[in-house]
């Protein structure tokens with residue numbers, strides 16, 4: 001076995017999810033960033049399009065860069081031309097390819113923590129990590145200065161908005177400041193610094209989401225964005241995502257991708273091409289924004305009540321997406337983080353600590369994912385959560 005096989009760690013979130021599945025009693029699985037298809041199914045029209053494409057026998061190899069009609073449709077609502085777009089089997093293989101194409105072993109990658117999976121992509125590419133510990137006061141985003149002072153040694157800056165695990169969107173002025181700093185840095189650098197901007201939850205943010213190109217058009221030469229249907233259309237199993245960036249880089253990324261072969265299945269690509277940017281899609285997304293917004297508001301309202309009752313509870317209201325950040329100030333009552341997680345699972349609550357998003361200094365903060373619960377379950381969730389918080393307090 002080589003270094004990667006000897007040292008790879010799987011997804012910590014999936015491990016929590018497996019513990020929950022193994023539990024003998026009912027646990028609210030608010031851990032995984034996925035959807036319960038019984039509650040949040042894909043749009044019916046998208047499903048029908050997929051079936052139709054199988055009936056049409058669209059089952060040979062797709063184009064290496066992705067179905068042209070799909071790239072044309074993505075082009076309509078992104079800032080990019082079809083030749084500046086690469087389609088993949090969801091966001092993940094594209095992020096892997098992005099790292100493969102930009103980062104050399106020993107290069108430094110800078111990202112805020114808590115954040116999703118950047119640590120694993122760094123490990124897979126032998127990159128050094130510059131992790132910026134973010135605070136609740138800053139909505140768990142870095143400041144411009146945090147980034148600026150490290151740019152001289154950074155190959156790739158990773159940002160995500162709305163952020164996983166918090167559901168917060170980055171402040172437009174901070175985003176502009178970071179982009180301006182990268183552009184400035186690159187004026188004197190031969191090996192450029194790139195910005196990887198993950199916007200997979202952006203369609204689910206009713207307000208507040210700003211794209212880097214709106215704030216800093218000059219970042220375009222150094223900007224690679226990731227998006228897809230996984231979260232906006234409850235379509236994590238459909239596996240269609242896209243990367244956008246400068247045509248020259250996308251063309252070379254396409255070559256890497258052709259060897260990995262992690263293309264989205266052709267019927268799904270064609271089905272998504274027909275569905276994206278339709279009225280049905282926008283009304284589906286609007287409904288989801290309302291639904292998640294109502295659930296998030298109810299949960300935050302409940303947490304506020306607990307906070308006002310002087311339990312050591314806090315939270316951050318999300319700007320969009322499917323996550324809420326919750327603070328349970330009882331870490332010191334447990335020998336280890338695992339004991340805390342196990343206690344919560346034993347009491348019927350499955351949530352993910354910020355430590356599993358790379359953060360060391362935000363003990364007691366957890367991510368609640370709401371893709372697997374419906375409004376009808378909230379009352380019993382609040383009963384369970386209330387009892388658990390009381391037990392924690394009395395422990």
Ligand SMILES: Cc1ncc(COP(=O)(O)O)c(C=O)c1O
Pocket residue numbers: 033089090091092093116160164198200228230236240241
């Ligand atoms: C920020 C972020 N980017 C990308 C992904 C991966 O998306 P996909 O399922 O399309 O690979 C996730 C999944 O949880 C995510 O949270």
